[in-house]
Amino acid sequence: xxxxxxxWYLIVIDDIWDAQTWKFLECAFVKSGLGSRVMSTTRNNxxxxxxxxxxxxxxxxxxxxxxxxxxxxxxxxxxxxEESCPSSLKEVSKDILRKCGGLPLAIxxxxxxxxxxxxxxxxxxVRSSITSVEGKSSDIEAMKYILSLSYFDLPFxxxxxxxxxxxxxxxxxxxxxxxxxxxxxxxLIRGKDREDLVELGNTYFHELINRCLIQPVEVKYNGxxxxxxxxxxxxxxxxxxxxxxxxxxxxxxxxxxxxxxRRISLMGNEDPEIIEQLDxxxxxxxxxxxxxxxxxxxxxxxxxxxLDLRWCAELGNHVKDIGxxxxxxxxxxxxxxxxxxxxxxxxxxxxxxxxTDPNLSVLPESASRLKRLARLSVGxxxxxxxxxxxxxxxxxxxxxxxxxxxxxxxxxLGKLINLMKLKILLRSSGFASYDEKKCIVSSLFELDNCNxxxxxxxxxxxxxxxxxxxxxFPSLNCVKNICLWHRETRLFAKWLLSxxxxxxxxxxxxxxxxxDVEMIGTISxxxxxxxxxxxxxPISIFIRSEGFQQLQMLVLKWFNGLKFEAGSMPSLKVLQLxxxxxxxxxxxxxxxxxxxxxASLASxxxxxxxxxxxAADVEALEHALKSMVEANLNHPALEIRKWxxxxxxxxxx
Numbered sequence: 197x198x199x200x201x202x203x204w205y206l207i208v209i210d211d212i213w214d215a216q217t218w219k220f221l222e223c224a225f226v227k228s229g230l231g232s233r234v235m236s237t238t239r240n241n242x243x244x245x246x247x248x249x250x251x252x253x254x255x256x257x258x259x260x261x262x263x264x265x266x267x268x269x270x271x272x273x274x275x276x277x278e279e280s281c282p283s284s285l286k287e288v289s290k291d292i293l294r295k296c297g298g299l300p301l302a303i304x305x306x307x308x309x310x311x312x313x314x315x316x317x318x319x320x321x322v323r324s325s326i327t328s329v330e331g332k333s334s335d336i337e338a339m340k341y342i343l344s345l346s347y348f349d350l351p352f353x354x355x356x357x358x359x360x361x362x363x364x365x366x367x368x369x370x371x372x373x374x375x376x377x378x379x380x381x382x383x384l385i386r387g388k389d390r391e392d393l394v395e396l397g398n399t400y401f402h403e404l405i406n407r408c409l410i411q412p413v414e415v416k417y418n419g420x421x422x423x424x425x426x427x428x429x430x431x432x433x434x435x436x437x438x439x440x441x442x443x444x445x446x447x448x449x450x451x452x453x454x455x456x457x458r459r460i461s462l463m464g465n466e467d468p469e470i471i472e473q474l475d476x477x478x479x480x481x482x483x484x485x486x487x488x489x490x491x492x493x494x495x496x497x498x499x500x501x502x503l504d505l506r507w508c509a510e511l512g513n514h515v516k517d518i519g520x521x522x523x524x525x526x527x528x529x530x531x532x533x534x535x536x537x538x539x540x541x542x543x544x545x546x547x548x549x550x551x552t553d554p555n556l557s558v559l560p561e562s563a564s565r566l567k568r569l570a571r572l573s574v575g576x577x578x579x580x581x582x583x584x585x586x587x588x589x590x591x592x593x594x595x596x597x598x599x600x601x602x603x604x605x606x607x608x609l610g611k612l613i614n615l616m617k618l619k620i621l622l623r624s625s626g627f628a629s630y631d632e633k634k635c636i637v638s639s640l641f642e643l644d645n646c647n648x649x650x651x652x653x654x655x656x657x658x659x660x661x662x663x664x665x666x667x668x669f670p671s672l673n674c675v676k677n678i679c680l681w682h683r684e685t686r687l688f689a690k691w692l693l694s695x696x697x698x699x700x701x702x703x704x705x706x707x708x709x710x711x712d713v714e715m716i717g718t719i720s721x722x723x724x725x726x727x728x729x730x731x732x733x734p735i736s737i738f739i740r741s742e743g744f745q746q747l748q749m750l751v752l753k754w755f756n757g758l759k760f761e762a763g764s765m766p767s768l769k770v771l772q773l774x775x776x777x778x779x780x781x782x783x784x785x786x787x788x789x790x791x792x793x794x795a796s797l798a799s800x801x802x803x804x805x806x807x808x809x810x811a812a813d814v815e816a817l818e819h820a821l822k823s824m825v826e827a828n829l830n831h832p833a834l835e836i837r838k839w840x841x842x843x844x845x846x847x848x849x
Contacts, residue, residue: 209236211428215246260298267293269300273307273408288319295326301429302342308408309346343433346409356384357400358409361426362438362446363461363483369413371423372401374506374528377549377571381502381526382480417724417749417770444481447471464488476500484508499523506551507531519543529553530573542566552578559584576621585611592617595654598636599623606635613646619677623656637669644672652677655688673697679704685712692719702726710738717743726751734779739764757785762793771832772801777809777817787820792827799833800825807840812847814838 207225212218218236225234236247244255261269270293271278281289292310296302306326310319325345347355357379364370376397379385385397404410405421409430412421426434438444444459447466456478462471464486474492476482481502484491489510494500494517503521505511506528515529519540527544528551535555541547542562547569552559554575563569564583571592574580580601585608593612598605598620622636640651651674671694678695679702680688689712692698698721705728716725717739723746729735736757741764744750748767752758753774771794780787791800802821806814818836825834 205232207234209234212236212238212243212247213240215243218243218247261300261303262298263293266296266298266303269303270296270307273304274311284316285319288316288323291323292319292326295323296342297338299338299342301339301427304408305342305346308406309349312349312407339429340433340436343430346407347433347437350407353384353386354400354403356443358404359434359438359441359443360384360459361410362431362434362444363459363481364426365461365463365485366428366431367425368485369423369425372398372421374504375424376401378481378502378504378526381548383501461485462488462490466490484511494518494520497521501546502526504528505532509533522546525549527551536560537563554578563587576623580605580608582608584608587612588614590615593619595619595621595652597621597623599632606632606639609639610642612643615643616647617650617652618643618648618674619652619654621654621656623654640672641670644670644674648674650674650676652679654679654681655683656681671695676700678702680706683707685709685716689715692716695719695721697721700724700726702728704728705730709735713737714740714743720746722747724749727753729754734776734783736783736785744768754779756780756783758789760790760793762790763795764790765794765796767796768794769796769798770801771797771799772803774803774805775817776805776807777813778805778807781809781813787817789820789824791821791824794828794832795830797828797830797832799835801835802837804836804838805840806838807843809844810847811844814844 205225209218209221222234226232236244238244238247241255241257244257248254260266267278267289270289271281275281292306293303296306306322310322314322322345326342347358350358360375360379360382361370363378376385376394379397379400380393385393385400387393387396401410401424402420405412405424410424410426413425414422416422435446439446442455442458444461445455445457446461446463447470457474457476458479459481460474460476460479461483462485464484468490471490471492476492476494476497478499479497480499481504482492482497482500483502483504485508487508487510491505491511491514494503494514498520500521501523503518503524503526505514507530509532512532512534515532515534516538518524518527519538521544523546524544525546526549527547528549530551530553532553533555534553535557537552537556537560539560539562541560542565544566545568547566549571550563550566550569551571551573552575554577556575556578558579559574559581561581561583564581564586566587568589569587570589572587572590573592573594574596576595576597577600578596580596582602582604588611590612591614593615594617596619598609599622644651651672653675655678669691671691673696675695675698677700678692678698681704684707685703686709692701693715698719701716701719701722701724703726708727708729713727716722722744725744725747727737728751734754734756737752737755737759739758739760741761744765746767747765749770749772750765750768751772754776756779758773771791773789791797800821804814804817821834821836825832
């Protein structure tokens with residue numbers, strides 16, 4: 197007997213730039229004749245024709261927006277709707293829209309420019325500045341012209357911050373915290389007096405989002421984005437401006453060899469010979485993306501301020517040369533698999549941000565000489581130097597386990613009077629003495645009376661350890677985040693209720709009962725609650741209307757039943773659920789969770805665990821979720837993903 201395997205596929209290739217690339221890719225596709233299709237997108241009509249594999253006209257050119265849709269997009273960004281536009285701006289708006297030619301990105305860019313509080317006179321100036329896109333040879337040229345208006349409208353400090361995004365690859369998700377810290381280290385953020393540079397950098401980040409020059413990613417429950425991406429067309433424009441101003445060097449652009457390299461990013465596809473010949477004697481930033489074992493020599497890179505090797509595991513041997521980088525302010529070696537740092541790291545007297553690899557066992561004693569270090573991130577198994585209290589400028593310290601540190605740890609911790617953010621892991625497994633615990637509590641109390649604004653604590657204690665109960669753990673004002681692992685919530689109840697500023701609580705695989713949920717609901721400051729119930733001992737959860745009045749984000753995993761009472765969680769914006777369908781059915785619970793009662797809900801994310809569940813039950817759950825969302829007057833966005841679909845049971849069983 198002969199078995200014939202047949203394949204059907206649909207493949208989408210986005211943004212092809214030249215016909216030669218298509219010819220190379222085309223060879224990889226099996227022409228089965230079974231209805232398979234390859235769809236490609238491009239900005240060039242000739243390339244689109246080259247991608248067609250037959251004589252039929254299969255090129256679809258996306259049409260510009262209609263006048264009505266253009267106006268809707270334009271006015272929504274500035275005024276909320278067209279009716280709210282002042283009559284004095286109606287005519288100038290019509291002219292501006294006509295000149296945008298129905299290009300969505302052009303309309304978004306111009307409307308974001310005008311949304312920054314421009315006067316009527318400035319609106320007219322914008323209208324006079326815009327040359328109609330009909331006069332441009334291509335949509336790309338038109339967009340570059342439109343984007344230039346938004347770019348030159350920026351104050352100088354924001355222009356530099358925006359150009360810095362050319363340091364990251366296309367479609368790369370750039371974390372806000374990482375970007376802001378690099379901005380600071382480059383000197384692109386300059387505050388007044390003792391202004392918090394991180395907060396100022398966050399303001400710059402969100403301003404660029406508000407102007408639609410970068411796209412928000414991972415928007416939190418509070419509406420703030422934790423990362424961003426740059427639209428391809430915007431990035432093309434920024435690369436053009438960066439090249440013009442010699443801001444950043446990209447080897448793929450065949451940079452002119454006679455130019456000084458100020459900033460450079462390696463994307464992992466460069467010619468090794470070219471990398472070896474690079475002159476980085478004037479470079480201020482070096483970033484490496486995608487795994488590579490190739491790195492320019494750091495011997496003559498004395499001007500380097502930023503070195504970002506994140507997730508480049510093969511570059512561990514290059515870390516030994518960092519002692520030469522006397523101007524270095526930012527060093528990120530997370531994911532580089534470095535188990536030890538050279539003693540010369542103490543010579544980096546200008547270092548402000550140090551993000552180490554979790555595998556690092558010990559931070560060298562010389563690191564205590566880093567007087568300007570403001571941000572330090574280590575693994576929870578990393579031992580700090582005995583005299584780390586000398587790092588007197590330290591403002592952020594993540595994440596340490598006090599009970600693996602030296603005996604004088606508590607004394608040194610108390611010296612960090614400028615510390616504003618601290619994340620600690622309290623894991624003792626019963627080995628910590630009473631005196632050690634008492635000293636930790638005393639130290640945290642002292643920091644609470646200084647500048648400490650945010651304390652995040654993760655508790656991982658053995659069942660027999662009564663740290664909270666026996667130590668009378670203080671009700672610190674700085675405690676914002678708490679995470680409990682493998683613990684009975686009732687043991688922490690009294691202490692949790694005493695915390696006047698706690699905002700986030702995570703209970704991970706701990707024992708919890710309905711009365712504990714109701715207790716947590718009385719914490720008036722709580723805005724985020726994550727509950728990961730042990731899948732072996734799930735419970736049914738009932739959310740009453742009187743609790744969780746300020747909660748904005750709720751994450752629930754592995755529950756036997758769930759019900760939201762009418763009027764419950766009035767402030768909830770984000771709900772994330774992991775539903776184990778088989779256990780939910782076995783417990784006799786239905787799929788009507790009462791999500792329609794959540795009046796402020798904006799987004800619902802559901803992961804359906806399909807293991808040994810009947811296909812009909814999974815389908816019934818999906819239908820119930822869609823029905824609840826439709827019945828919700830706030831019309832939240834719904835996202836459903838399924839796990840282990842292949843492990844579902846046939847309906848006849």
